[in-house]
Amino acid sequence: MSHVLMSTSAAHGHVYPNLPVMAELVARGHRVTYPVPDRFADAVAATGATVLPITTDLPDPARGEQWPEGGIEVMRLFSDEARSAYTQITSALGPDLPDVVCYDGSGWAGHALSRAHALSRVELAPHMVAWDTFEEDFAEAYACLDEPEGLAWQSDMDAWLAEVGVAMTNKEFLGAPDRSIVLIPEVMQPHRDRVDPDRYTFVGPVLGDRTEQGSWPAPNRPLLLVSLGSAFNDRPAFWRDCISAMHGTGWTTVLAVGPHLDLAALGPVPDDVVVRRWVPQLAILEHASAFVTHAGMGGCSEGLWHGVPMIAVPQASDQFVNGPRLAEIGVGEHLPAEDLTPQRLREAVDRVTSSPEIARRCQEHRAIARTAGGACAAADLIESLTNQSETAPPGDRT
Secondary structure, eight states: OOEEEEEOOSSHHHHGGGHHHHHHHHHTTOEEEEEEOHHHHHHHHTTTOEEEEOOOOSOOGGGTOOOOOSSHHHHHHHHHHHHHHHHHHHHHHTTOOOSEEEEOTTOHHHHHHHHHTTOEEEEEESSOOOOTTHHHHTHHHHGGGGSHHHHHHHHHHHHHHHHTTOOSOHHHHTSOOSSEEEOSOGGGSTTGGGSOTTTEEEOOOOOOOOGGGOOOOOOSSOEEEEEOOSSSOOOHHHHHHHHHHHTTSSOEEEEEOOSSOOGGGGOOOOTTEEEESOOOHHHHHTTOSEEEEOOOHHHHHHHHHHTOOEEEOOOSTTHHHHHHHHHHTTSEEEOOGGGOOHHHHHHHHHHHHHOHHHHHHHHHHHHHHHTSOHHHHHHHHHHHHHHHHHHSOTTOOO
């Protein structure tokens, strides 16, 4: 039995994608330690992992707290979180260091721990990964790092890495991982042919048992699910457009509006529209005829898993890459938020649900997603690293 540490940040899109992998490791007899704040403790405990309670200052959407949309403000959030989490994790673990550290792109505390103590490590990526010209292609997005605020953040980050014994600059630390297990449908990876196959292993989406989240009854007419995820969802005009688009069409429309929206801003809600703060998304997608999504990678993966035609309305971040990608692979359409009107949305729903080609592509990608390897393939690779750590000399456990 090996000891595995999972390190990520307190956000739904970072915790939930790796939980089936942790459950698989526990089922195989490994001991998994997972640092999380209270709001994720039950979900982590359900996998059989040992919850290491930590506190966090990251935004909690369930309490109406919003994430910033990008830039150095986000980088500071994550670096402050890393400092705090590192102190809490190392204090709690003491000499009981893990054999291997799993972390995602936001799990800087665990990543730093693995570097400081020469432990085996592997990234579990719940998002697209870098290709050979990634930095050049996104140079504009990273330009803030060369501005005074960005340079100051880099200096602070370098100082923290040195303080905890990581002999790397922030650019090296946040660069390409030694090994990465990519937990997304391979078809969603941009420039897949230019991704290093020796560094990145794609295992497809890992969707575990979520029966504890509840069920959803099978509808007696077409069902449309609309969700903008857990963060950027305070969009009253968008939700009103969805109601206008679908009322009276013969569909049942479910709006998962999140915790921020003032429900009074929706106006009168007709009987064929269901408004909820939160829904059991996988359970609904099992019955859905179409899915309007912000195109977060989690939503894209779940839509592909169930073979549901999608209309992507990106709101932030990698969604602006994922949305067009869904259209490229033939499983739906991309409808930019600034172009959305009730008529355009209604017409898009009609097109994606009446197209034989989209139906064929959805079923094709559904089959691929379900045979990609998932949690079992991820656990196999992690086990290979734990075996290496048992035989490697001290200081060479990477």
